[in-house]
Amino acid sequence: MMSRLSMLTLGGRRRFDDLSEQEILALAIGSEEEDGQIYRAYAARLRADYPHSAALFDAMAEAEDEHRRRLIARYKQRFGDFIIPIRREHIAGYYARKPVWLMRNLGLDRVREEAAAMERQARDFYLAAARRSTDADTRALLGDLAAAESAHERTAEALSEQHLDGAGRDAEDAVAHRQFVLTWVQPGLAGLMDGSVSTLAPIFATAFATQNPWTTFLVGLSASIGAGISMGFTEAAHDDGKISGRGSPLKRGLASGVMTAIGGLGHALPYLIPNFWLATSIAFAVVFVELWAIVWIQNRYMETPFLRAAFQIVLGGGLVLATGILIGGT
Structure with a gap:
């Protein structure tokens, strides 16, 4: 009874340290899915005035989808077809996404800042979680996720160079100004x-x-x-x-x-x-x-x-x- 109570926080949320490897993988799947939706929301908001940035966020959403597919394939291999419905809000201390994509008048610079923060949060969280983990398999899993986020960050930089060349960035900055x-x-x-x-x-x-x-x-x-x-x-x-x-x-x-x-x-x-x-x-x-x-x-x-x-x-x-x-x- 006490062990079960220790797994709950005052707000009724689980502690990350108490999650099983299956739950961690399910959490990663949900997180990648949500991030992909956020990037698509950014693209939809920016498409009319900032088409180059919209193309960038479309590509980033596709990258998130690919991460999610790889995670789902690994999950099915190890734990079966049923994915545990666990989300960020169920975990105490887990990084949360601010709902800035719901704002009607979201500036281009703010969108870029939020996207950069998303990548840093995901990478830093997985690195910190890997350092805290004492289970070898869980530590390896968290390390793989951190590496994937770092690769995604580099991919974002490459996509930015592809979709936001000098002329495109100057044009969008002029619209933002x-x-x-x-x-x-x-x-x-x-x-x-x-x-x-x-x-x-x-x-x-x-x-x-x-x-x-x-x-x-x-x-x-x-x-x-x-x-x-x-x-x-x-x-x-x-x-x-x-x-x-x-x-x-x-x-x-x-x-x-x-x-x-x-x-x-x-x-x-x-x-x-x-x-x-x-x-x-x-x-x-x-x-x-x-x-x-x-x-x-x-x-x-x-x-x-x-x-x-x-x-x-x-x-x-x-x-x-x-x-x-x-x-x-x-």
Whole structure:
């Protein structure tokens, strides 16, 4: 009775050290089957935009199928036709696959990272299990599985060179960069521009009308957070990304809302300083940095000529700033 209880963990799962060779082999079969399905899911998600990477994952799935067939043949030779239904989730401490393949907007770099992690996890686990094993046959089996995973890793590298040559990788990286710009940079830039420029007039009008730093800070805080909430919801609601291809509305709304609030808070926070003229001087310096940051982002990611971006942003921001000062000073 106690020996049976010792084979169970608190969660009702078996310990790997308590598995028989038959159970280990069945576990390996299930693991190879699941990995093949994951690679096919990656290929299906990437096929439209990244055909070269999709071909790579199709080939990796076929390699997993071949491993599974070899394992099944060995299992049948030693233990018969019935394969024990044992999976990763039944084993305590066994590596688990994160369900990232279920994500709708899974980036190319993330897919490649997850695939590399899958290979490393499988290889490292089998090596560690082989070192812990005291049974000669089980140790040999685990060593064979570790060698198979290492071979698979080398195969993946060779397939990557075959399917992802320089031109193919550059083309897919360009698509991934474009998606990053559409999902994160463009809405974030729009938010930063709105938060930095649109809040200039109310903040500096309040500052010069009251010359009260605390009142100015409260106006700037409310204007910045309110604008951030408004911009975030507007960005998320007006385009679901399915037709435009701009990506997740949640990500775009988050980028736009956060950057809008940051843009306004940048020149509102100096008014936490009690000295009005010191706070105002720092706020002017912050505005200068904000406007040039917008120019740099436009030039770096949106490919807007630097001089044109500088003229548009600095001129527009200067006019709004001047408007706020004039209104507040009257």
